Amino acid sequence: MENYWNKEIECMSREDMKKLQDERLVAQVKHVYENVPYYKKLMDEKGVTPDDIKSTADLHKLPFLTKADLRDAYPYGLLAMPLSECVRIQSTSGTTGKRVVAFYTQHDVDLWEDCCARAITAVGGTKDDVCQVAYGYGLFTGGPGLNGGSHKVGCLTLPMSSGNTERQIQFMRDLGSTILCCTPSYAAYIGETVKEMGLTPDDLKLKAGIFGAEPWTEEMRREIEKSLGIKAYDIYGLTETSGPGVAFECSAQKGMHINEDHFIAEIIDPDTGEVLPEGSKGELVFTSITKEAFPLLRYRTRDICVLSREKCSCGRTLIKMSKPMGRSDDMLIIRGVNVFPSQIETVLIEQGYAPNYQIEVDRVNNTDTLDINVEMSEEQFSDTIKGIQEKERELVEAIKTILGINPKVHLVSPKSIARSEGKAVRVIDKRKLHD
Amino acid sequence: MLIKQISIFVENKPGRLSAVTKLLSDNDIDIRALSVADTKDFGILRLIVNNPDKACEVLKKADCTVSLTNVIAIGINDKPGGLSAAMDCLYAANISVEYMYAFISKSEDQAYVILRVENNDKAVEALKENNFTILKAEEVYDM
Structure with missing residues (x-):
């Protein structure tokens, strides 16, 4: 039987949800216009006033916010509440440039944790569960978000943070953890370590995992499920909109339900900014309609996905988003072709390799080069040069079929590619390009 | 009749051969014959030793990619x-x-x-x- 954290909201009729969104949006636009001079200026420049926004149908009239705006406005430029009302900050990893800080009032922390509680409940979590949170704690939202959600649900919470993998597994066994929360790449690494320690999934009580904060593939989901003996669920969020829990997967394991009572989702054409009809692939845009301190309107996530209102077997009526193919800033343009690391990962797993790889892009004599280092297993090792080169050729062919460009594939020893306890470093781009 | 040969995958990185041979020396493995096949990226070190099973075991323990042929x-x-x-x-x-x-x-x-x-x-x-x-x-x- 499906469990809901807040059945009234999660299964609300479309009509009621729209009404709730309309009311909240109108109030939020007014709140932002009055308290955030940075956004007021953007609205004024576009000739839009809060009076023009009467319902979600008017959403498209509002200006977009981008990551560049967040950097411009760093640190207080988008703050909508006095600092005395704020109780927390969280921050992005800063991997794509200057850090972004987000502010939370107690109300904001509560609603964020409530969203995470919905996610934990959706994977079957109850107060009888032992929830091991192996996301990083600190400025990163992963640890604090799931930690808060786990408390709300009433699980026994293990605030492990990431790292010290053998100790993670020790606690998992000694305390009988039933739910694991971490990045998918760390989950894969934990699975690998379990095997190495001579253990099997039967030695663990884990039943479910909530894995997010980086793009991952269906193939990787199957690998993790097998290595840990669990069901693996995706969770979505970004620091800019609060953190994990903006959207979460249910028992159907087919797309993530967006918490629409807090966030309105749109899909736009990333080039023109035009709103696309439901079912189109495009850039995901979020409007926070309940957050007080850091309420971003029409924030462009750079994530490429599809929205769907198809009826879900879990009974939730919340709109679903597909697994993002990757953030548009994860996307590499190699010899003019768009390449997502997740596409390469899919091929590797299909061909029987573990998802331990690193992509190196460089530019030699004005031509982009794509080198992929892939760890091979003992079984894949052959004692002849011919045998190894044949395996490399097979991978080159399979990747070329998907990407349309010719990579160089290098098989390397197991464990020679550094493991990650947080977000995996999949890409090294050595190109020095001038703007 | 057949001899067990150990084949070891060796990436072209400084210190790899030294690490492998040190491991064999530390475990009292005596090398009878060897050959190296090499490419730009990697080599395969092929060894005939006095105790192939033990050599294979210690190499695997040290995360080397090894096979017996x-x-x-x-x-x-x-x-x-x-x-x-x-x-x-x-x-x-x-x-x-x-x-x-x-x-x-x-x-x-x-x-x-x-x-x-x-x-x-x-x-x-x-x-x-x-x-x-x-x-x-x-x-x-x-x-």
């Missing part, structure tokens, strides 16, 4: 034409050699050749018919 060791006359006669015999029997390497023995007129072929049984049969000495595994390990 059955190869043939034959004795040939250590004089001009010795190897040629053996190759002739294999050619006549239509057996291709994947790779091979040779080493001389402690006695003056004998040399040994390690052969990796597609079909070991067929090769052994052909070599025996032509009176080549096929070495027993223990003879090689305890050499």
Whole structure:
């Protein structure tokens, strides 16, 4: 039987949800216009006033916010509440440039944790569960978000943070953890370590995992499920909109339900900014309609996905988003072709390799080069040069079929590619390009 | 009859060969013969040792990529034409050699050749018919 954290909201009729969104949006636009001079200026420049926004149908009239705006406005430029009302900050990893800080009032922390509680409940979590949170704690939202959600649900919470993998597994066994929360790449690494320690999934009580904060593939989901003996669920969020829990997967394991009572989702054409009809692939845009301190309107996530209102077997009526193919800033343009690391990962797993790889892009004599280092297993090792080169050729062919460009594939020893306890470093781009 | 050869995947990085040989030395593994096949990115180090199972175990423990392959060791006359006669015999029997390497023995007129072929049984049969000495595994390990 499906469990809901807040059945009234999660299964609300479309009509009621729209009404709730309309009311909240109108109030939020007014709140932002009055308290955030940075956004007021953007609205004024576009000739839009809060009076023009009467319902979600008017959403498209509002200006977009981008990551560049967040950097411009760093640190207080988008703050909508006095600092005395704020109780927390969280921050992005800063991997794509200057850090972004987000502010939370107690109300904001509560609603964020409530969203995470919905996610934990959706994977079957109850107060009888032992929830091991192996996301990083600190400025990163992963640890604090799931930690808060786990408390709300009433699980026994293990605030492990990431790292010290053998100790993670020790606690998992000694305390009988039933739910694991971490990045998918760390989950894969934990699975690998379990095997190495001579253990099997039967030695663990884990039943479910909530894995997010980086793009991952269906193939990787199957690998993790097998290595840990669990069901693996995706969770979505970004620091800019609060953190994990903006959207979460249910028992159907087919797309993530967006918490629409807090966030309105749109899909736009990333080039023109035009709103696309439901079912189109495009850039995901979020409007926070309940957050007080850091309420971003029409924030462009750079994530490429599809929205769907198809009826879900879990009974939730919340709109679903597909697994993002990757953030548009994860996307590499190699010899003019768009390449997502997740596409390469899919091929590797299909061909029987573990998802331990690193992509190196460089530019030699004005031509982009794509080198992929892939760890091979003992079984894949052959004692002849011919045998190894044949395996490399097979991978080159399979990747070329998907990407349309010719990579160089290098098989390397197991464990020679550094493991990650947080977000995996999949890409090294050595190109020095001038703007 | 067949000899267990250890094949080790060695990436072209400083210190890899030194790490592997140190490991063998620390575990009292005696090397009888070796060959290295190399490419731009990696090499395959092939070893005949006194205790292949133990060598394989310690290498695996140290996260090396290792495999055991059955190869043939034959004795040939250590004089001009010795190897040629053996190759002739294999050619006549239509057996291709994947790779091979040779080493001389402690006695003056004998040399040994390690052969990796597609079909070991067929090769052994052909070599025996032509009176080549096929070495027993223990003879090689305890050499």
